[in-house]
Amino acid sequence: MTAQALYRNLLRQAKQVTDYNFRSYSIRRVKTGFRKNQQLQGDEAAAAIQDGHVQLEVLKRQVILGKLYPGAASVMDSPNPIIA
Amino acid sequence: MSVLTEKGLLQPFMILPGLDVTQPFSRTTQGTAPRNHSHHRVSIAIPTHERINKDPMVLRTFAAQTFLDAGDVTSRILEVVKNFDQVDGNKVTEKVKFTEDLGLDSLDVVEVVMAIEDEFAIEIPDAEADKIVSIADAVDYIISHPMAK
Numbered sequence: 117m118t119a120q121a122l123y124r125n126l127l128r129q130a131k132q133v134t135d136y137n138f139r140s141y142s143i144r145r146v147k148t149g150f151r152k153n154q155q156l157q158g159d160e161a162a163a164a165i166q167d168g169h170v171q172l173e174v175l176k177r178q179v180i181l182g183k184l185y186p187g188a189a190s191v192m193d194s195p196n197p198i199i200a
Numbered sequence: 201m202s203v204l205t206e207k208g209l210l211q212p213f214m215i216l217p218g219l220d221v222t223q224p225f226s227r228t229t230q231g232t233a234p235r236n237h238s239h240h241r242v243s244i245a246i247p248t249h250e251r252i253n254k255d256p257m258v259l260r261t262f263a264a265q266t267f268l269d270a271g272d273v274t275s276r277i278l279e280v281v282k283n284f285d286q287v288d289g290n291k292v293t294e295k296v297k298f299t300e301d302l303g304l305d306s307l308d309v310v311e312v313v314m315a316i317e318d319e320f321a322i323e324i325p326d327a328e329a330d331k332i333v334s335i336a337d338a339v340d341y342i343i344s345h346p347m348a349k
Contacts, residue, residue, distance in 0.1 A: 121326040124310050128323075150307055 122168050123150050129175040134182035136190035142175060266346050268320075273342045277335055280319050284312055297334040309333065320348040 117125070123146070130142035153164040274294055281298075282289040286308050296302055298309045313329050316338050322345055324332070332338050342348045 117326070118330060120306050120310050120330060123307055124314065124326065124329060127310070127314060147307075154305070154307070 117169075119150075119165060119168075122165060122172065126168065126172050126175065129172065129179055132179045133175075134179075134186050136192045138178070138182065142178075266348075268343055268348050270339065270343050273320075273348075274335075274339050276319055277316055277338050277342070280315050281312060281335065284308075284315060287312075292335075294335055294339075299333065313338070316342070320345070322348050 126146040127143065130139065130146050133139035133142050149168075153161070156164055278292055278294065281287055281302075282292045286304060287302050291302060298304045298312060299306070304312065309332075310329075313324065313332050317324055320342055322342075324341065328341060332341060
């Protein structure tokens with residue numbers, strides 16, 4: 117899997133998180149993490165990619181857990197947040 | 201009487217022109233047909249000229265042609281790319297490449313392609329998504345995708 121594909125898969129999983137707050141955090145964490153490590157070379161880059169794969173599995177499990185035990189929906193996920 | 205509508209829902213009865221759907225079904229017909237007596241045939245007279253072209257139902261078969269028009273796809277993709285944060289909207293034309301012409305890095309390109317996926321409600325597999333490096337590539341992929349909306 118290329119780094120781009122890893123980024124795509126992480127973002128895809130992050131967008132599926134049920135809870136608004138965890139979802140926002142996951143998307144933000146993936147984007148900032150890749151930006152931060154963008155300039156890495158050689159072994160450091162390989163280690164970061166490896167860590168990304170581990171985190172992808174973690175995120176997949178969290179998405180499933182979030183769907184199994186959904187909490188109350190955030191007001192931010194309401195179709196009309198103003199009057200919710 | 202059930203009908204497969206555009207959204208694939210089975211509706212309890214067809215809404216026909218001239219039929220008052222707010223009234224119970226049997227009352228709006230002949231007035232003489234008792235309810236719950238299925239052996240009584242209820243006929244509704246609808247003039248032929250009303251039946252043609254005035255039916256509110258849009259029937260569509262599963263074999264319907266679902267590919268999108270290239271012009272529409274192009275304008276929608278241009279709009280998506282123009283609205284992307286890191287992109288200067290004035291530079292976006294049908295011929296630009298994301299990296300060379302718009303100055304996006306590889307992570308931005310991934311995000312642009314994902315924005316295009318969202319626009320057309322599809323998911324592009326990794327192998328195909330990595331090949332999309334320009335507006336033209338994206339248009340080609342979308343117009344050849346049968347599920348793109």
